[in-house]
Amino acid sequence: METLSLLADGFAVALTPNTLFLAVVGCFLGTIIGALPGLGPSNGVALLIPLAFSLGLGATESLVLMTSVYYGAMYGGRISSILLNIPGDEPALMTTLDGYPMAKQGRAGDALVLSGVASFVGAFLATIGLMLLAPMLARVAFLFGPAEYFALYMLAFCTLGGIASNNQAKAAIAACIGLGIAMIGLDNSTGLPRFTFGELHLMDGVDFLVAIVGLFAVTEVFVFIESHGRSSAIGVTLGKITIPFRDIGRSMVSMLRSTVVGFVAGILPGAGASLGSFLAYMSEKSLVRDNHFGKGDPRGVAAPEAGNNAAAGGALVPMLTLGVPGSGTTAVLLALLLTLNITPGPLLFTERPEVVWGLMASLLIANFVLLVMNVPMVKIFVKILTVPPWVLLPMVTMISFVGIFSLSGSTFDLLLMIGFGVLGFFFRKLDVPTVPIILGILLGNDMEDSLRRAMTISDGDPTYLFSSWIAIVLWVAAVLGFVAPMFLRGVLKKPQAVTD
Amino acid sequence: MSDRIFGLIMICVAAGYIATATQIQTGFISDPVGPKTFPYIVGCVVILCSIMILIKPDTEPEWPALMTFGRLLIAVVVLAGYAMTLRPLGFLLPTAVAAGVISYQISPRAGPAAITGVGLSVGLFVIFKYVLGLGLFAVPREWLG
Numbered sequence: 001m002e003t004l005s006l007l008a009d010g011f012a013v014a015l016t017p018n019t020l021f022l023a024v025v026g027c028f029l030g031t032i033i034g035a036l037p038g039l040g041p042s043n044g045v046a047l048l049i050p051l052a053f054s055l056g057l058g059a060t061e062s063l064v065l066m067t068s069v070y071y072g073a074m075y076g077g078r079i080s081s082i083l084l085n086i087p088g089d090e091p092a093l094m095t096t097l098d099g100y101p102m103a104k105q106g107r108a109g110d111a112l113v114l115s116g117v118a119s120f121v122g123a124f125l126a127t128i129g130l131m132l133l134a135p136m137l138a139r140v141a142f143l144f145g146p147a148e149y150f151a152l153y154m155l156a157f158c159t160l161g162g163i164a165s166n167n168q169a170k171a172a173i174a175a176c177i178g179l180g181i182a183m184i185g186l187d188n189s190t191g192l193p194r195f196t197f198g199e200l201h202l203m204d205g206v207d208f209l210v211a212i213v214g215l216f217a218v219t220e221v222f223v224f225i226e227s228h229g230r231s232s233a234i235g236v237t238l239g240k241i242t243i244p245f246r247d248i249g250r251s252m253v254s255m256l257r258s259t260v261v262g263f264v265a266g267i268l269p270g271a272g273a274s275l276g277s278f279l280a281y282m283s284e285k286s287l288v289r290d291n292h293f294g295k296g297d298p299r300g301v302a303a304p305e306a307g308n309n310a311a312a313g314g315a316l317v318p319m320l321t322l323g324v325p326g327s328g329t330t331a332v333l334l335a336l337l338l339t340l341n342i343t344p345g346p347l348l349f350t351e352r353p354e355v356v357w358g359l360m361a362s363l364l365i366a367n368f369v370l371l372v373m374n375v376p377m378v379k380i381f382v383k384i385l386t387v388p389p390w391v392l393l394p395m396v397t398m399i400s401f402v403g404i405f406s407l408s409g410s411t412f413d414l415l416l417m418i419g420f421g422v423l424g425f426f427f428r429k430l431d432v433p434t435v436p437i438i439l440g441i442l443l444g445n446d447m448e449d450s451l452r453r454a455m456t457i458s459d460g461d462p463t464y465l466f467s468s469w470i471a472i473v474l475w476v477a478a479v480l481g482f483v484a485p486m487f488l489r490g491v492l493k494k495p496q497a498v499t500d
Numbered sequence: 501m502s503d504r505i506f507g508l509i510m511i512c513v514a515a516g517y518i519a520t521a522t523q524i525q526t527g528f529i530s531d532p533v534g535p536k537t538f539p540y541i542v543g544c545v546v547i548l549c550s551i552m553i554l555i556k557p558d559t560e561p562e563w564p565a566l567m568t569f570g571r572l573l574i575a576v577v578v579l580a581g582y583a584m585t586l587r588p589l590g591f592l593l594p595t596a597v598a599a600g601v602i603s604y605q606i607s608p609r610a611g612p613a614a615i616t617g618v619g620l621s622v623g624l625f626v627i628f629k630y631v632l633g634l635g636l637f638a639v640p641r642e643w644l645g
Contacts, residue, residue, distance in 0.1 A: 054634055167558055169549040173510055176546045180517055180539065187535045192525045194535060195517075218579075225575050225605045226564050390607035391616050394599035397579070398624055405586060406634045414583035422576060429561045430506055448538040452531050460532035 003131060010357030013060060014365055022057075022065040023362045027369045030072020035381050036392060037080050040089030041073035041273075041312075042329040042435075043220060046212040047396065049336050050403030059340045060355050064362040066336050067316075070329055071123060071363065074273065074312045075370045078115045078305055079381055083108060091273035091308035094281040098293060098300030105296050110244040114298055115305040116374035117248055121255045122306035124367045126263045126313025130320075131360050133267075134349070137321040141346035144322075146453040147465045151474035153447040156269040156324045157436060159481035165433040168482060174432050178440015179447065181206050188449055201412040208335045208441045210404055210413050214420025215434045217400040222425040224393045241378065244298070251302035254284050262307030266314020268481075272327025273311040280307025313363070320344050320356065324443070328435040334442055503557030507550040514546035571605055578602070590639040591628075596621035 013019060033044030045066055052062045077092030082099035095115060102111040144152070161171030184195040185205030196202040261283055262276035284303035285293045293300040315326030316333075323344040325331040337344050342355060349356055373381075404417055424434050451465075458464030466472055521539035564572070582598035600617025604610065628634045 051632065051634075055632055167553070169552040170558075172549045173546055173553075176514075176542045176549075179542045180546075183539050183542070187524075189531060190526065190535055192535065194524050194539070195520055221602065222572055222575065225571055225602070226568050228606065388607070390603045390612065391620075393606055394602040394616055395620055395624070397602055398595055398599055398620055401579075401582065401586065402591075402624070402628055402634070402636070406628075406636075409587075411583055411587060414586070415580060418576060418579050418583065421579075425572070429563065430502060431558060431561065432506075451538060452533040455533045456531045 003135065006353060006357045007131065007361060009354065010359070010361035013354055013358030014064070014361035019061060019064050019358070019362060020365070022061055023068045023366050024369055026065040026068025027072040027366050027373055030069035030074075031076035031079075031370065031373055031381055032072075032384055033069065034073035034076025034089055034092075035079040035385055036387070037084065037086045039220070039392075039396065040077070040216075040329075041070055041091075042212075042332050043216045043396075044073050045069055045329055045332045045336070046209070046216050047399050047403060049332070049339065050209055050213070050407045051399070052336075053339055054403075054406040059342055059352075060358045062336060062340055063333075063342075063355065063359050066333060067359060067363060068366045068369075070333065071309075071312060071366050072370055072373075073329075074123065074309050075116065075119045075374050076381065077308070078119065078301075079112065079378070080385055082111045082115065082301070083382065083385065091277045091311070092304075093274070094277045094304035094308075095301060097281070097304075098295070098297050101294070101296030102298065102301060107244075107296070109241045110247060110298070111301050112378050113241060113243055113375050114247050114251065115301050116371065116378065118251070118255050118258075118302035118305040119309045119374065120367060120371045121252075122259045122262055122309035123313055123370070124364070125256075125259045126266070126310040127360065127363045127367060129263050129310075130313050130316055130363075134317050134321050134356075134360075137317060138346040138349040141321050143470060144346075145468070146450040146457065147467060148470045148474065149450040150447065150454055150465060151471045151478065152269070152322060152324055153443055153450070155474050155478040155481060156318075156439065156443070158478040159268055160436055160439060161433075162482045162485035165431060167431060168486065170430070170432045171436055174427070174434065175436035175440045178437040178442075179444040180440070181211070181437070182441045182444020183448070188445060189452065201410065206416065206441065207408065207413060208438065209339065209407065210417045211420050211441050212332055212335060212438055213400045213404055214417040215424040215437060217396055218417060218421025219424030219428060219434070221393050221397050222421060223428065224389055226425075241376070243375075247298040247302075251299040254288060254299040254303045255306040257287070258284060258303040258306040259310040262310030263314040265307070266311030266326055267317050269318045269322075269324045269326050272315055272330070273308040274327075276311025276314070277304035277308035280304050280310075320348065320359075321346060323446070325439065328438070331435065331438050331442060335438075338442070501557075502560055502563070503553050507553040507557070510550040510553075511547055514543040514550065517546075518543035575602060575605055588640060590637045590641070590643075591625050592621050592638050595624065 033039045034041060048069060052065055073089060077087060077089040078095045078099065081087045081092040081095040082103050085096050085100040087093040087096055099111050099115065157175045161168055161175060165171040184202055186203060187194050193203060258280035261280045265276040265279050266273065281304040284299060288299055291297050291299060315330045319325045319330040319334055325334045401414060404413055427434055454464055466475060518540060521536050524535050526534055578598055578601045582594050585594040596617040599620040600613050603616040604613035625636065625638060629636050
């Protein structure tokens with residue numbers, strides 16, 4: 001009951017013309033960002049944060065805009081997967097496996113509608129799951145002291161490291177690079193500078209937005225220059241859009257199962273939507289009898305889409321309640337919250353209920369907006385896919401420069417951003433994941449603070465870090481999350497994207 | 501080989517990081533951990549992991565040809581130039597040049613690249629300045645008097 005009345009308050013916030021307008025704009029931009037290959041959700045949100053910030057939007061408004069972009073990108077990713085066989089973003093990779101074959105059979109329209117509906121089912125149910133689960137988890141989070149938080153940060157880095165790369169050592173190095181960068185600037189507790197080398201620009205530390213935009217957007221530009229911008233001509237024709245009721249009915253069970261799988265995968269700190277869609281596809285493949293997955297089975301389109309959209313909602317649970325993001329994009333959203341001076345965590349639910357519930361109500365609304373945009377209006381976005389990379393990428397570059405420049409007006413930050421872009425390019429070549437770097441920069445200071453506070457409480461006794469059941473469970477989960485992928489890698493071999 | 505070089509570089513960086521950390525001033529009121537311990541831990545983890553990479557490197561990545569590296573270098577130089585001229589020269593000219601060059605590098609056709617550069621420069625300026633209301637200057641500020 002309490003949830004319902006809070007949600008009603010949330011709708012009061014979300015249904016103001018201003019917020020509603022931002023949600024629609026966010027959904028539209030998000031779907032475009034998701035659909036365009038090379039511009040994933042984390043990229044898109046990272047690009048838009050500086051702009052939203054310099055527009056002077058309030059906390060709720062910015063959050064509504066950005067989460068609508070986030071949800072929209074998750075919906076949009078499937079469009080290029082189905083039509084071009086190039087995933088619009090990483091979580092949409094699994095959708096290429098059956099989506100593109102379906103399109104080649106002349107059923108592109110059916111595949112788009114079906115996956116749109118699946119996205120809606122996954123995202124809508126996950127949003128409800130978020131509303132039920134987040135307040136409960138927020139209550140548990142009140143039991144968290146510095147030792148538990150330190151263990152939780154370890155868990156986030158370990159699960160992310162386990163999944164993000166094929167080489168745990170590289171993921172760990174990436175996390176440490178982020179943590180190391182976070183140390184730059186004035187020390188929180190002594191107020192003395194660290195690693196600033198007397199440079200005034202570094203006193204405030206490295207702005208995480210600079211790092212995020214550099215590592216995501218600028219790196220992408222370099223990658224495109226290297227690959228000479230593969231042409232992205234649409235190879236399949238899209239006929240009249242009709243609703244394939246038979247396919248939707250037949251794959252409903254798959255959608256619902258995948259929603260559950262995706263949501264749980266999303267909640268795991270560090271795992272995120274790619275894992276959600278992967279697990280959803282794999283479990284459906286083994287559960288559904290007489291399937292022809294991989295050859296254009298509608299259920300193979302519905303399952304990963306429901307899974308990745310459900311994971312997108314699930315990933316918001318740890319981000320909002322604990323301040324620990326469940327995926328790369330939620331890490332970027334966390335950066336947005338911190339920029340807006342909102343500290344996620346259990347207190348957010350009691351102190352700023354209008355932010356939390358306003359956000360949840362707008363997510364519910366965003367889902368309906370997205371369903372309309374992605375089913376009857378999907379042709380508009382298909383048109384946008386014909387924007388050639390030699391227009392798109394310069395545009396991305398300029399938007400990222402103006403975004404960062406309008407935030408700080410500092411040439412130093414722009415140069416630093418280019419530096420991060422170059423670093424990101426080499427790291428991508430070397431298969432060093434960049435998301436742990438972002439997570440490290442975002443969480444580094446809090447992680448150090450919780451360690452220092454824990455040691456102050458216990459007077460320097462390290463066993464204090466393992467002194468509660470919650471902490472022990474988190475540590476065990478962290479070790480498992482880091483080690484398990486090494487053994488499971490052979491079993492769960494990711495199918496490669498077919499790029500022809 | 502690439503992985504070994506990466507490992508070696510990371511060991512050097514981490515060692516430099518730890519060396520810098522020893523120089524951090526400790527305040528007179530300090531907690532048991534202090535401002536140095538966490539950087540030490542971070543540096544040591546990097547060294548340990550780098551040694552693991554040295555021992556067991558991954559398969560060699562596909563590096564671009566020397567020519568491509570040249571193109572990337574040009575892109576970096578152009579972007580750095582853009583970053584440094586954006587303030588003194590105003591938005592329009594540097595943006596048109598930088599966008600044009602990036603476009604040309606992705607698809608080397610001069611005409612479309614030039615149109616892309618000019619189009620993006622003017623289009624984005626209108627959007628940023630008049631729709632989003634950002635405080636950008638189209639031309640050098642001195643010209644505006």
